[in-house]
Amino acid sequence: MTRISEWAASRMRALPKRSFVNWLVPIALACLVLVLQAGGEPVYEALRYERVAVLGGQPWRLLSAHAVHLGWAHGLMNAGGLALCAALAAGTRSWRAWAAAILVLAFGVGILLVVASPQATNYAGLSGVLYGLFIWVLMPRALRGDRTAWIVLIAVVARIGWQMFHPPSHAQRVLIGGEVMVEAHLYGALCALVLCLWQGAWPHLRRA
Numbered sequence: 455m456t457r458i459s460e461w462a463a464s465r466m467r468a469l470p471k472r473s474f475v476n477w478l479v480p481i482a483l484a485c486l487v488l489v490l491q492a493g494g495e496p497v498y499e500a501l502r503y504e505r506v507a508v509l510g511g512q513p514w515r516l517l518s519a520h521a522v523h524l525g526w527a528h529g530l531m532n533a534g535g536l537a538l539c540a541a542l543a544a545g546t547r548s549w550r551a552w553a554a555a556i557l558v559l560a561f562g563v564g565i566l567l568v569v570a571s572p573q574a575t576n577y578a579g580l581s582g583v584l585y586g587l588f589i590w591v592l593m594p595r596a597l598r599g600d601r602t603a604w605i606v607l608i609a610v611v612a613r614i615g616w617q618m619f620h621p622p623s624h625a626q627r628v629l630i631g632g633e634v635m636v637e638a639h640l641y642g643a644l645c646a647l648v649l650c651l652w653q654g655a656w657p658h659l660r661r662a
Contacts, residue, residue, distance in 0.1 A: 473545050479552035480540035483521075484533040487580060490522050491529040498522045503577035508568060516564030517557070522578045525631035532580040539584065542606065543591045555649060559586040562645035563638055571637050579630075582638030585614060586646035593650045614639050 490497050503519035504512075523529035547555075563582040567574050588610045595603035614636075622634035 473548075476543070476545045476548050476552070477540055479549045479556065480536050480543075483556065483580075484536045486521055487523065487529050487533050487536075491526060498524075498578065501578075503564065503567060503574075505568065505572070505575045508564075516568070517560050519564065519578050520560045520580050520583050523580070523630075524578060528579060528630040528632075531630070532584055535584045536580065536587070539587045539591055542588070542603075547591065555587065555590050555646075556583060558649055559583045559590070559642055559645050562586075562648075563641045566641040566645070567635075567638065570641070574635060574637065577635050577638060579635070579638075582635070582642035584642070585610065585639045586642030586649075589643055589646035590649055593646075611643070614643055 490501070501515065501518035501522045503515050508515050523532065560583050563586070567577060589607065592603045592607040592610070596607050617634075617636045617639060622636070626634055
């Protein structure tokens with residue numbers, strides 16, 4: 455296991471130094487979620503994912519859907535999850551890395567909803583991106599031998615697996631104000647895995 459960890463760690467880009475600036479993007483996104491929630495139903499309707507609207511020429515909904523939510527409880531839960539994810543990163547991911555990861559994950563989840571989930575006609579919320587961000591933050595630390603990161607990473611993956619085979623409870627649906635799109639959580643995790651592999655391979659491809 456030690457050799458595997460060393461091999462994987464050697465292929466992961468070194469994390470930047472801790473800096474308050476590196477917290478700005480997740481903080482800004484959490485604030486955006488709350489501001490848009492305050493906009494109410496008109497903002498939600500204009501920005502949520504609608505399959506018909508996306509295919510009809512409104513591709514921005516692939517990104518904007520992740521910033522609007524079904525209600526205040528839904529929005530506050532995801533803003534809190536984003537804060538926890540940022541705390542786990544502890545300022546070691548640059549603001550540029552945060553911005554790139556969020557855009558890649560949001561676009562990736564949106565595209566997969568279109569391609570792989572034609573039955574998903576409506577979607578809103580940050581949870582798909584959030585699951586991906588947890589994996590993106592934790593995987594490099596786990597591969598460097600951080601036991602806490604391993605525990606949380608395994609818990610996140612196990613949570614997704616549980617959701618795939620156990621439909622959300624009625625209480626969960628009532629809490630967020632609608633259906634839980636479990637597929638989006640899986641898509642976020644898959645996109646994060648691809649992103650981590652790409653970031654690990656990129657320095658070697660650039661030198662080749």
